[in-house]
Amino acid sequence: MSLTPPPDQDIVIIGATGDLAKRKLLPALYNLHVGGLLPAKGKIIGCARSEVSDDQFCEMAAAAIKEFSRTGFDAAQWKTFQPRLTYVATSEGYDEVRKLCLLPDRLVYLSIPPSAFSATIDAVAAAGLVEGTRLIVEKPFGRDVESSRQLADKIHEHFEESQVLRIDHYLGKETVQNILVFRFGNSVFEKVWSRDMIEHVQFTVAESIGIEGRGAFYEETGAFRDILQNHAFQVLSLLTMEAPATFDAEAVRDEKHKVFESMRPLEACDVVRGQYTSGAVGGERVEGYLEEDGVHPESQVETFAAVRLCIDNWRWAGVPFYLRTGKRMTRQVTEATIVFRQAPVHFFRPMGVQELAPNTLTITIQPEESITFKFMAKAPGPDVEIEPVTMSFTYDSSFKQQPAEAYETLLNDAMEGDQTLFARADSVDLAWEIVQPVLDDMPPVQPYFAGTWGPRAADELILPHKWHLR
Numbered sequence: 001m002s003l004t005p006p007p008d009q010d011i012v013i014i015g016a017t018g019d020l021a022k023r024k025l026l027p028a029l030y031n032l033h034v035g036g037l038l039p040a041k042g043k044i045i046g047c048a049r050s051e052v053s054d055d056q057f058c059e060m061a062a063a064a065i066k067e068f069s070r071t072g073f074d075a076a077q078w079k080t081f082q083p084r085l086t087y088v089a090t091s092e093g094y095d096e097v098r099k100l101c102l103l104p105d106r107l108v109y110l111s112i113p114p115s116a117f118s119a120t121i122d123a124v125a126a127a128g129l130v131e132g133t134r135l136i137v138e139k140p141f142g143r144d145v146e147s148s149r150q151l152a153d154k155i156h157e158h159f160e161e162s163q164v165l166r167i168d169h170y171l172g173k174e175t176v177q178n179i180l181v182f183r184f185g186n187s188v189f190e191k192v193w194s195r196d197m198i199e200h201v202q203f204t205v206a207e208s209i210g211i212e213g214r215g216a217f218y219e220e221t222g223a224f225r226d227i228l229q230n231h232a233f234q235v236l237s238l239l240t241m242e243a244p245a246t247f248d249a250e251a252v253r254d255e256k257h258k259v260f261e262s263m264r265p266l267e268a269c270d271v272v273r274g275q276y277t278s279g280a281v282g283g284e285r286v287e288g289y290l291e292e293d294g295v296h297p298e299s300q301v302e303t304f305a306a307v308r309l310c311i312d313n314w315r316w317a318g319v320p321f322y323l324r325t326g327k328r329m330t331r332q333v334t335e336a337t338i339v340f341r342q343a344p345v346h347f348f349r350p351m352g353v354q355e356l357a358p359n360t361l362t363i364t365i366q367p368e369e370s371i372t373f374k375f376m377a378k379a380p381g382p383d384v385e386i387e388p389v390t391m392s393f394t395y396d397s398s399f400k401q402q403p404a405e406a407y408e409t410l411l412n413d414a415m416e417g418d419q420t421l422f423a424r425a426d427s428v429d430l431a432w433e434i435v436q437p438v439l440d441d442m443p444p445v446q447p448y449f450a451g452t453w454g455p456r457a458a459d460e461l462i463l464p465h466k467w468h469l470r
Contacts, residue, residue, distance in 0.1 A: 003037075004037075005036060005037055005038060005039055005040055006037070006038075006039050006412065006415035006416045007039060007105065007415070007416075008039045008040055008041040008042055008103055008105070009039050009042045009103055009105040009106050009107060009415060010042045010043045010044075010045060010100075010101045010102055010103050010105075010106040010107070011029065011042060011043070011044045011045065011106065011107045011109070011415075012045045012047065012097060012101070012106055012107065012108045012109065012129075013025055013026075013044070013045070013046050013047070013109045013111055014047050014048070014090075014108065014109065014110050014111060014112055014120060014124075015047075015048055015109075015110070015111035015112040016046025016047055016048050016057070016087065016111070017046070017048040017050045017052065017057075017060065018048065018111055018112070020111045020138070021046070021064075021111050022060070022064040022068070023064070023068050024068070024169075024405070024407045025109065025111060025407060025411070026061045026064045026065060027064055027065050027068040027069040027070070027405075028405055028407035028408045028411055029044060029411065030061075030065045030069055030071075030077070030078075030081055031069055031070060031071050031404070031405065031408050032408055032411065032412060033077065033080070033081045033084075034071050034074070034077050035071075035404075037408075037412055038084075039415065041102065041103065042084070042102060042103055042106075043084055043085075043086055043100060043101065043102055044084045044085050044086070045086055045087070045088060045097055045100050045101070046061075046085065046086070046087045046088070047087065047088045047089065047090050047094075047097055048089070048090060049089065049090050049091065050089065051089050051091070052087060052089070053087070054085070054086055054087050056087075057085060057086075057087035058082055058085050061082075061085055062078060062082075065078070070402060070405055086100060088100065093123075093127065094123050094124055094126070094127035094129060095127050095128075097127065097129065098127045098128055098129055101129075104131075104132045105132045105133075106129070106132060106133050106134075107133075107134050107136065107411075107414055107415055108124060108129065108133050108134070108135050108136065109136040109138075110135065110136060110137050110138060111138060112138075113217075114140055114142070114143075114151075117137070117151060117154070118151075118154050121135075121154055121155060121157075121158060121159075122154075122158075124158075125157075125158035125159075130158050130159060130163075133159070133163060134163055134164075134165055134414060134415075134417065135155070135159055135163055135164050135165065136165045136166075136167050136414055137151075137155070137164065137165070137166050137167065138167055139166070139167070139168060139230050140221065140225060140226070140230065141166055141230070141423070141428050142428075142432065143220070143221070143225055144432060144436060144439050145429070145432040145433055145436045148428060148429060148432045149429065152425050152428070152429070155425075156425075161424070161425055162419075164425070165414050165419060165422040166422050166423040166424075166425075166428060167410055167414075167422060168230055168231060168234050168421075168422075168423060169406040169407060169410065170231045170234060170235060170365070170406070171234055171235075171406075171410070171421040171422075172405075172406030172407060172408075172409040172410040172413075172421060173365050173366070173369070173406045174369055174395060174403040174404070174409075175363060175364065175365045175369040175370070175371070175395075176235055176238065176365060177409075177421070178363075178371075179235075179238045179239060179363065180238060180247075180252075182363075182371065183239075183243075184243050189361075190243075192340070193315075194315045194316070195315065195316055195317060195318050195319045197340055197341055198319055198338055198339070198340055198341065199319070199339050199340060199341045199342070199358065199465075200319060200320045200321070200322065200339050200465055201236075201239065201240075201319065201320075201321045201322070201336065201337070201338050201339065202321075202322045202323075202324075202336065202337045202339070202462075202467065202468050203232055203235060203236060203239075203321070203322070203323045203324075203335075203336045203337075204323075204324050204325070204333065204334065204335055204336075204337075204467070204468070204469055205227050205231060205232060205324070205325040205326075205334045206324075206325070206326055206329040206330070206331065206332060206333050206334070206453070206469070207325075207326065207327050207328070207329060207332050208281050208282065208328065208329060208330070208331050208332045208451075209327065209328070209332070210276070210286065210287075210289070210292060210303075210327055210328050210450075211289070211292055211295075211303070211327060213293060213294075214294070215292050215293050215294020215295040216294040218294075218295070218301060218303075219294065219295060219296060219299060219301055221301075222301045222302045222303075222305070223273075223302050223303055223304055223305040223325050223326060223327065224271075224273065224302055224305040224435070224438070226325075227305075227325040228305050228307060228323055228325055228435075229431055229432070229435050230423075230431065231325075232323045232325065233260070233431050233434075234256075234423065235336060235365075236259070236309075236321060236323070237256040237259045237260065237427075238256070239336060239338075240259050240311055240315070240316055240321075241255040241256050241258070241259050242255050242258065242315070243255070247420070248420075249418060249419040249420040250419075252420050253419070253420070253424050253427065256427060257424065257426060257427045257430070258313075259311060259313075260427050260430035260431055260434065261430060262311045262312050262313040262316070263309060263310070263311055263312075263430075263434045264309070264310040264311070264312055264434075265433065265434050265435075265436070265437050266307060266309065266434060266435055266437055266438045267437055267438070268437075268438060268441045268442070268443045269443075270307055270308045270309070270438070270461075271305065271306070271307050271308075271438050271442075271443055272304075272305070272306040272307075272443070272446065272454075272455060272457045272458045272461050273302035273304065273305055273442065273443055273444070273445045273446065274302060274303065274304030274305070274306075274326065274445060274446050274447065274448045274454050274455040274457075274458070275288075275289050275290075275299075275300075275301070275302055275303050275304065275445045275446070275447055275448070276288055276289050276303050276304070276326075276327060276328040276447075276448055276449070276450045277289070277290075277447045277448070277449055277450065278291070278449075278450060279328070279449035279450030279451040279452065280450065280451045281328055281330075281450055281451040282331075282451075286328060286450045286451075288450065289301075289303050289327075289328075300442075300444070300445050301445075302445050303326060303327040303328065304324070304325070304326035304327070304329075304448060304454045304455065304458070305324065305325055305326070306322065306323065306324035306325075306454065306458040306461055306462075307322070307323050307324075307438075308320055308321070308322055308461055308462070309321040309322075309323060320465075322461070322462050322465070322467075324454065324458060324467075326448075326453075326454050328450035328451065329451075329452065329453055329454065330451060330452060330453055330469075332366070332367055333364070333366065333367065333469065334364070334365040334366045335362055335363060335364040335365060335468075335469070336362070336363045336365075337360055337361070337362045337363075337468040338360065338361040338362075338363075339358050339359075339360050339465070339468075340358050340359040340360065340361075341358065342356060342358045343356050343358075343359075343376075356376055356386065357374070357376065357388050359373070359374060359375050359376075360373070360374045360468065361373050361374075362374070362468065368394060368396075369394065369395045369403065370392055370393060370394040370395070371392070371393045372390050372391070372392045372393075373390065373391045373392075374388050374389070374390045375388070375389065375390075375391075376388055376389075377389045409421070410422075453467065453469065
């Protein structure tokens with residue numbers, strides 16, 4: 001994320017009255033304005049199907065900022081931000097959007113359902129909004145290999161790959177970005193970052209919430225497509241890639257691509273799918289997935305998915321990677337845990353020690369951004385009693401400042417033209433190829449109670465290991 005304002009450009013948000021724009025995009029742009037990180041010149045043009053006036057759009061933006069901005073609402077800042085905002089109903093056509101653009105360069109954000117991508121891209125191109133445009137595309141990038149390639153072909157009909165920014169908000173989180181610095185900036189860890197010292201790796205994306213009224217969307221997507229195939233794979237590529245020659249965007253993305261090339265395609269036996277039933281979360285009774293609005297009463301869509309993955313290259317051959325995600329789980333947490341090989345225990349057996357817990361390194365992405373290392377130490381006293389202890393780092397305690405929201409980072413990078421944190425077409429295609437065998441032969445869903453860590457089969461998938469969170 002740059003510390004200086006990006007080049008002058010207009011910003012066009014297509015789908016500007018939707019949930020993503022209200023919760024994330026408009027507050028992020030306002031926060032960048034407060035931090036002096038918006039272009040000095042340029043309009044913020046919202047467009048959507050809704051017939052609203054400029055004043056109504058500004059009122060909606062102000063309400064969104066008051067509710068969701070991490071910096072809060074400041075009347076003086078709003079007074080200088082609000083004049084940038086304008087609105088066009090898509091019924092007026094994208095020619096009107098082009099007329100409102102003040103500058104030759106612009107950022108066009110597709111904050112719309114995937115079903116609208118194709119027609120919208122054609123309409124944007126027909127209005128002459130290709131040259132000078134960087135196009136941000138929200139996930140999901142298709143729902144399988146075929147649809148992903150169709151989307152890529154449609155984009156490439158009008159835009160060069162260098163103009164396209166496939167956004168994954170996980171990659172904008174400070175702790176995720178810190179993975180590369182942690183690995184390649186600390187030789188003590190990079191020297192042991194391989195199959196020689198690492199036994200296995202876990203990555204968990206757990207949510208305590210349900211589908212939050214998005215039954216229709218979830219019925220089309222499911223946990224496997226929504227989280228594992230994109231968010232989890234992207235974070236895993238940062239954990240496992242080789243050191244790039246430079247931190248140039250293409251050098252980093254080349255190394256990530258090599259990881260996807262080395263991933264073994266999944267089979268049905270590598271996957272567990274689950275669906276939550278009624279239960280208790282945080283002491284409150286909640287209904288099951290099949291009782292949610294918009295869900296088919298006999299739905300087989302998964303709200304939980306776990307996979308066992310292998311990366312067949314020199315660094316990682318033989319190291320299993322376990323990824324899982326789920327709704328209505330015990331609590332909200334996103335973390336990666338690197339489990340190191342166990343130390344020999346025979347030295348301690350005369351002292352009554354039969355087993356040593358392995359060293360673990362845990363990178364927590366949310367709710368608190370932190371890195372924790374667990375190692376063994378002697379407890380105080382005359383006898384040799386070995387207990388695990390931890391060393392922890394958190395952003396709050398170390399840097400005394402609140403990190404930027406993920407969308408602030410990614411929007412700033414997009415305006416700068418920095419593609420490092422955005423997915424490339426060939427890597428997206430490979431990620432779908434890895435999961436396509438399972439999409440063709442999905443294992444059945446298994447029930448799990450809301451408020452638990454998922455179905456029992458997920459514990460069996462990881463044997464002889466155990467989930468770090470359980």
